[in-house]
Amino acid sequence: MRETLFNWLGQDLYGKSCLDLFAGSGALGFEAASRAARRVVMVEKSRKVHEALQANRRLLQAGAIDVVAGDALLYLKNSRESFDVIFLDPPYDSDLLQQALPLALARLSEEGVLYVEARQWPDALPDGVETLRRDKAGMVQYGLLGRSAQ
Template sequence: MTLIQGKIRIIGGQWRSRLLTFPEHPDLRPTSDRIRETVFNWLEQDLSGLRCLDLFAGSGALGFEAASRGAAQVVMVDNDARVYKALKENKEKLQAMQVELLLMNALSFMKSDARKFDVIFLDPPYRLDLLPGLMPLLPPHLEQNGLVYSESRGIWNLDEQWKIHRGAKAGTVRYQLLELAHYG
């Protein structure tokens, strides 16, 4: 069996124009250049010193983009061994020492890891409808004034603890930066 690989380009920062490769997988749909450009504009381009979590890393587009733009630490979590292998190869190719890769289930990570992050990228496989169950797990992992990027197909209802900081739509993809309505 031949492994078909996809490619996506980093669009900004120190690794601008570098290509990332990733395996063909039915749940893997990298965030488009246009959406990434918008999201990183919302995040003010420079993520110097920030800690980021890419919870469903997939192609690595969001996590490596954050690292390229100066994030001090990027934790990338994925539970697929082939995807993890590709992430590891991309990390080595870029010499991305600030990137930590974890081969594990996203829910298990959220329940077992106590770290806090400034930005959490949340782009799970659409077919699994994981966002409603994941959102309540995020607040203990979010730094004061931290943001959550979420991407979904269509509309889903946020509970009252979240408010939309910025949001947009591209085709059927709805993407937004969320913040906690109240920090406790």
């Protein structure tokens, strides 16, 4: 899935700002940074996982990455920053996708894209949003959302 995602996004993310919500291993955020993203913010609630992300950031000397310890929904509610690429892959057995989707879209830049990964694709998308790309791997649905052409 990650290879497909970055083929969709393009090999070069030069100058882009990226937000990796529910960062987990940080694979998407670290990959974005390796492709010249200007800024990557990783948000992770688990203290243990956050510490591992910080250690990996230091090990890789990834100065473009900021690792935030906290709840992704609260981060979205409190942030005023917009992002060109947002990675949204909350735990599958939760209702966090439905809660996070409208909040993440509010943080998306005008030409930005939102990557969604979930066991079930959202039944309905908010007004003004369209599916740009979509695929399935096993039991997982994933795709890119963007603003509809007006």
